[in-house]
Amino acid sequence: MNADEVQNVTDYFDGIITATNPDINAIAPLQHPSGIRPTAVADWDTDYVNLVNKVQRHTMCKPETCLKKVKKSGPEKCRFDFPQKLLAVSTLCATDGKWGYTPKRNDPRVNRHNRGILQAWRANVDVSAITDKQAVINYVAKYASKGEPRSATYAEIFRTILDAGASGSDKARKSIQKLLTKSISERDISAQECMHLLMGHDLYRSSRSFVNITLKNDEWVPLTSVKTDDDSPEGQGKTILEKYKLRIPEMEGLSLFEVASKYSWSRQNWRKRAANKEAVVRVFP
Numbered sequence: 454m455n456a457d458e459v460q461n462v463t464d465y466f467d468g469i470i471t472a473t474n475p476d477i478n479a480i481a482p483l484q485h486p487s488g489i490r491p492t493a494v495a496d497w498d499t500d501y502v503n504l505v506n507k508v509q510r511h512t513m514c515k516p517e518t519c520l521k522k523v524k525k526s527g528p529e530k531c532r533f534d535f536p537q538k539l540l541a542v543s544t545l546c547a548t549d550g551k552w553g554y555t556p557k558r559n560d561p562r563v564n565r566h567n568r569g570i571l572q573a574w575r576a577n578v579d580v581s582a583i584t585d586k587q588a589v590i591n592y593v594a595k596y597a598s599k600g601e602p603r604s605a606t607y608a609e610i611f612r613t614i615l616d617a618g619a620s621g622s623d624k625a626r627k628s629i630q631k632l633l634t635k636s637i638s639e640r641d642i643s644a645q646e647c648m649h650l651l652m653g654h655d656l657y658r659s660s661r662s663f664v665n666i667t668l669k670n671d672e673w674v675p676l677t678s679v680k681t682d683d684d685s686p687e688g689q690g691k692t693i694l695e696k697y698k699l700r701i702p703e704m705e706g707l708s709l710f711e712v713a714s715k716y717s718w719s720r721q722n723w724r725k726r727a728a729n730k731e732a733v734v735r736v737f738p
C-alpha cells in the first residue's frame with residue numbers, strides 16, 4: 454500500500470473504532486448508564502461520556518481475571534495490555550508482513566469501542582479492526598473452539614480432530630467444520646439447562662404473544678416450531694379467518710391484522726388484549 458492508501462484505510466477504521474475518552478475528567482453520574490434505556494436518553498453526548506467512563510475503562514487488573522505472569526519468575530502483566538500507551542494519531546503499519554491498526558488514544562485505560570454500538574448496547578464492548586485473513590481465522594478458531602471448561606469430551610473431540618489432521622491452508626477451516634459437526638451431536642448441557650429440562654420448564658419466556666396468520670385459506674399448516682399461547686387464534690382448531698368472521702360488534706371495523714394483534718381468542722370468544730400487550734403478528738406466506 455502507498456501512503457495515500459494507508460491513510461484511506463486508517464481513516465476508514467477511525468470512523469468505526471475509537472479508543473478516545475470524550476471527557477477524562479467527567480464526574481461520575483448519579484444513575485449508572487447501563488440502567489438507562491436508549492429511548493430514555495436525554496443528552497446523547499453526556500450519555501456517551503458516562504458510558505465510556507463507567508463501562509468502557511479497564512480500571513482494575515487482578516490476578517483472577519487478567520494479570521498473568523509472562524515468565525515463571527517474571528512480573529505479572531495484564532493480558533489485554535492495559536495500561537496502554539497514549540497515541541496522538543491512529544496508526545496502520547505492517548510488522549513482519551502483518552498489518553495492524555491502532556486507534557489514537559488519550560486515556561491509557563479506555564478499551565476500543567464504537568460509539569453507536571456502545572450507546573445501543575449500554576455495556577462494555579470490544580471492537581477490533583480486521584486487517585488480514587489470518588486474524589479472521591484466529592478469531593473464529595478462538596471462539597469456535599472455546600469449550601466448556603469442565604468438558605473433557607469437548608476438548609478430546611477437538612484434539613482427535615487436530616491429530617487426524619487436514620492438510621494445507623484449509624486446515625483450520627476443515628478442523629473447525631469437523632468440530633462443529635461433532636459438537637452438534639455431542640453438545641454439553643449446562644447445569645441450568647439440565648435443571649430446566651428435568652423440571653419441564655420452558656427454555657425461554659416471551660413477554661409478547663405471537664400470532665400467525667396464514668393467507669392460504671384452504672391449506673392450514675400449523676407451524677409447530679413457533680411457540681404460541683393457547684389463547685392464540687390458531688391454537689383452538691378453527692383458522693384465524695374463521696374466527697375473524699365471529700367478531701364481536703366492537704371489532705366490526707378492524708382489519709384481520711388489527712384483530713390478530715389487539716384481540717386474543719379465548720373460550721370461544723374474542724377478548725381485548727391489554728393496550729401494551731399487543732401480539733406480534735406474523736403473516737405467511
Ligand SMILES: [Zn+2]
Pocket residue numbers: 511513514515519520531532533534535
Ligand atoms: Zn488488566
